[in-house]
Amino acid sequence: MNWTDERVEKLKRLWSEGLSASQIAAQLGGVSRNAVIGKVHRLSLPGRAKAGGTVATGRSTTKRTTSAPRAPNYASRVTTRTVARAVGATVMKEEIEVDSFQEMEYVPAGNVVVPISRRLALTELTERTCKWPVGDPLKEDFHFCGCDSPDSSPYCNYHARLAYQPVHDRRRAAARA
Structure with a gap:
């Protein structure tokens, strides 16, 4: 099968309209889906909107950092974005809700008394001892808190109190953000 200038132009037009490779192959006739995909790549045509709602060419990644031993506190915010996606032979625009996360600042209470660790090894822990890990497990000074729980x-x-955060505090912090 030869790719004539007319067929290439029709391929470009159908691709920009959001048709799938199978649909384009059916409209062109005498060409397979894989041939359409190969030609699209050789022509370096831009990506289209996918059915899942994410755009193939513009993905954003967010970097989240955590500091041991407590995980950061994240506030969720719902934003609305308009995306185009293919539905059959047409491209539809729809608004979707996207959860975005923002790290909130941790503010410890001012009058906290840190207990003195009993420095227990794993084999010394019982059901009534604190199993909070302290230090790096690969180092020799690694131990568990061991206080009464x-x-x-x-x-x-x-x-x-470090491990479990009350729901109402997280909601209140999210409302302030």
């Missing part, structure tokens, strides 16, 4: 928690009261 309530029946319902693997951590002592101090480490439980």
Whole structure:
């Protein structure tokens, strides 16, 4: 099959209208879906909107950093974006909601008393001891807190406050952002 100038122009037009490679192959006739895809790549045609709602050419990535041992507190914000996506032989524009995350600043309470760690090894832990890891597991000074923990928690009261954040505090912080 030869790609004539007319067929190439028709391919470019159909591609820009958002038709799939299979649909373009059917309209051109005498050409396979793979031949259409190959020609699109050789012509370096720009990407189209995908059915999932993400644009093939412009993806944004967000970098999230965490600091051990507590995870950062993220506030969720819903934004609306307009994207084009192929539906059959037509391209439709629709608005979708996208969750974006922003790291919130952690402000510790002013009168916190840090318990003195009992520096227990893994084999010394029981159901009633705090299992909060301290240090790097690959280093020799790695240990667990080992302080007394309530029946319902693997951590002592101090480490439980670091590990578990009340829902109402997260919502209030998200509303301020």
